[in-house]
Amino acid sequence: MIFTIAGKDLRTLFTSPVAWVVLTFVQLIIGYFFLKRFDDFLEIQPQLLKLPSPPGFTELVAAPTFSTTAAIMLFAVPLLAMRLIAEERRNQTMTLLTSAPVSTLDIVLGKFCAIMAILLIILTLISLMPLSLAVATRLDYRLIASLLIGGILVAAAFSAVSLYVSSLTAQPLVAALGAFGALLAMVLLGEHVADNLQARGLGVLAAFAQVFSPVKNYEPLGRGIIDSYAIVCLTLLTALFLALTVRQLEARRLRG
Amino acid sequence: MPVSAESPATISASGLSRSFGSHTAVDNVDLALKRGEVLGFLGPNGAGKTTTMHMLTGNLAPSAGAVSICGVDMLESPVAAKAHIGYLPETPPLYRDMTVSEFLDLAARLHRVPKARQRAAVDTAITRCGLAEVRRKLIGSLSKGYQQRVGIAQAIVHEPDVIILDEPTVGLDPNQIREIRALIRELGNAHSVILSTHILPEVEAICDRVQIMHHGKMVYADTIAGLKQLHSGRTLLVGLNHPPVIDDLRAALVQVPGVVETDIAGDKLFRVRTATDIDPTEGIVALAASRQWGLRQIGPAQTSLEDVFVNLTRGEESS
Numbered sequence: 357m358i359f360t361i362a363g364k365d366l367r368t369l370f371t372s373p374v375a376w377v378v379l380t381f382v383q384l385i386i387g388y389f390f391l392k393r394f395d396d397f398l399e400i401q402p403q404l405l406k407l408p409s410p411p412g413f414t415e416l417v418a419a420p421t422f423s424t425t426a427a428i429m430l431f432a433v434p435l436l437a438m439r440l441i442a443e444e445r446r447n448q449t450m451t452l453l454t455s456a457p458v459s460t461l462d463i464v465l466g467k468f469c470a471i472m473a474i475l476l477i478i479l480t481l482i483s484l485m486p487l488s489l490a491v492a493t494r495l496d497y498r499l500i501a502s503l504l505i506g507g508i509l510v511a512a513a514f515s516a517v518s519l520y521v522s523s524l525t526a527q528p529l530v531a532a533l534g535a536f537g538a539l540l541a542m543v544l545l546g547e548h549v550a551d552n553l554q555a556r557g558l559g560v561l562a563a564f565a566q567v568f569s570p571v572k573n574y575e576p577l578g579r580g581i582i583d584s585y586a587i588v589c590l591t592l593l594t595a596l597f598l599a600l601t602v603r604q605l606e607a608r609r610l611r612g
Numbered sequence: 613m614p615v616s617a618e619s620p621a622t623i624s625a626s627g628l629s630r631s632f633g634s635h636t637a638v639d640n641v642d643l644a645l646k647r648g649e650v651l652g653f654l655g656p657n658g659a660g661k662t663t664t665m666h667m668l669t670g671n672l673a674p675s676a677g678a679v680s681i682c683g684v685d686m687l688e689s690p691v692a693a694k695a696h697i698g699y700l701p702e703t704p705p706l707y708r709d710m711t712v713s714e715f716l717d718l719a720a721r722l723h724r725v726p727k728a729r730q731r732a733a734v735d736t737a738i739t740r741c742g743l744a745e746v747r748r749k750l751i752g753s754l755s756k757g758y759q760q761r762v763g764i765a766q767a768i769v770h771e772p773d774v775i776i777l778d779e780p781t782v783g784l785d786p787n788q789i790r791e792i793r794a795l796i797r798e799l800g801n802a803h804s805v806i807l808s809t810h811i812l813p814e815v816e817a818i819c820d821r822v823q824i825m826h827h828g829k830m831v832y833a834d835t836i837a838g839l840k841q842l843h844s845g846r847t848l849l850v851g852l853n854h855p856p857v858i859d860d861l862r863a864a865l866v867q868v869p870g871v872v873e874t875d876i877a878g879d880k881l882f883r884v885r886t887a888t889d890i891d892p893t894e895g896i897v898a899l900a901a902s903r904q905w906g907l908r909q910i911g912p913a914q915t916s917l918e919d920v921f922v923n924l925t926r927g928e929e930s931s
Contacts (some may be wrong), residue, residue: 360721363709371709452705452766455669456722599619608672 357458361466378432389424390485393417414496418486422503423578425482426510434535437518438465438528445526464601475511499580506577509590513570516597523604547572567592622647622804624822628677630663637663639828639929650800652815653808656826665778665929669699670885682773698772704763712743716769723770758782777807793818828926839893846883847913853906870896
């Protein structure tokens with residue numbers, strides 16, 4: 357049932373121009389960034405060779421490419437997710453789903469899967485950029501795997517937050533702006549607050565605040581370090597906002 | 613349609629209430645429907661019909677009371693209960709960028725129609741609702757009437773036990789209305805149907821039972837047959853071509869056993885209230901013949917549902 361809903365929402369996403377425009381621009385921006393980094397890398401390669409243990413292509417080109425992807429998802433995900441619930445409410449089509457023998461959790465997970473499918477397409481295409489150079493150079497596949505895991509987890513967290521904001525309003529554009537604002541606040545404040553609390557010796561609170569700091573949690577993965585607490589934090593953030601979305605939809609049934 | 617007493621209730625609601633803040637939209641409504649019955653749900657705008665339907669379909673949680681669909685409690689196991697329902701809300705939930713058959717495929721999948729039967733189910737719904745020539749068109753490009761039919765098709769594609777239709781004939785032309793009525797009548801043979809409407813002849817034409825809501829309360833519940841019987845026996849409409857003055861007529865008619873009261877109902881037309889146990893028709897015919905009043909017509913006055921409806925909900929601004 358989750359996949360029936362996911363399929364339906366994917367279809368709706370791709371029949372509107374939003375998904376295509378976002379996909380195109382993300383590819384263009386990341387593609388340009390990748391080439392620029394690659395170019396710079398070729399330029400400084402002779403100097404790098406003089407170092408005792410020089411950083412490789414994966415570290416200097418692939419890793420920044422993925423960090424940029426995370427930054428771009430900050431506005432791309434709210435745009436892609438804005439219609440998922442808000443538009444169903446505006447067109448009163450949500451009744452089709454809520455009258456069918458489908459649980460609210462299935463509805464939310466279906467929509468989450470739809471947005472994740474698109475983001476996985478983006479991440480796959482971006483992974484292909486460094487992977488295409490496998491013929492020419494030796495790649496650090498472990499680092500690429502770590503980058504991909506980080507990318508997917510950040511995409512999931514952003515999607516869950518955007519989905520929740522989309523459930524709060526019947527106006528897709530308001531949903532997009534709201535989600536962008538919420539994500540931006542988390543990115544800007546989350547790390548600052550977590551570091552601040554850590555500095556004051558409030559370890560438990562800092563650990564708690566870190567859940568709401570997706571970029572801080574991406575950082576170790578971006579350097580190839582599988583930090584289990586960072587992974588837990590990103591997963592928790594995703595689960596929390598998916599649960600809030602379920603609750604919001606249930607509340608609509610209770611409040612009317 | 614005769615309904616045997618032992619056929620189980622497909623939908624039953626008891627003590628259903630719902631308030632929004634301090635405003636009580638639905639107050640202690642009871643409702644029960646058996647297989648093969650069509651229930652007409654009437655009421656002025658804002659009477660609480662749509663709110664009641666939202667609660668019956670599990671789209672709104674009641675403040676008090678219980679809903680059970682085919683013996684499954686809606687509040688305890690909503691998913692199992694919803695499987696028995698087909699619902700067409702006031703605004704049909706249509707995805708405008710899908711074609712008719714794509715949309716019905718989706719509706720069938722959402723309602724857990726087994727994959728092997730899905731194609732047949734969609735084809736049946738398309739045929740029943742007369743959508744064959746538009747099945748490949750985008751829903752957004754269809755006229756309101758066709759969209760309404762797609763809405764009905766969506767509600768019946770999974771052959772539910774209970775079909776709930778909120779104003780199904782809104783926006784249709786007279787021919788389409790007749791087709792949809794015939795369809796609802798046909799659905800009523802095998803399923804339970806609840807439909808809300810403003811159009812009273814519609815209810816008289818297709819429903820077995822009628823319930824009228826007013827200010828959130830159920831103010832009237834009866835079968836259509838009972839409704840007609842209740843009122844037809846009480847009043848006769850008599851047309852005379854050469855009537856005497858009204859006082860003479862009153863004096864003459866009151867002699868006929870069974871006549872209670874006579875009133876002017878129109879030009880050379882009189883309304884005769886009668887006792888329930890004696891039928892004075894023959895006496896009136898004989899009297900009119902002997903006095904050469906020129907009897908033109910005599911028969912039970914058609915007390916329609918409209919009279920009942922207006923009586924119960926009078927004083928309401930209708931819109």
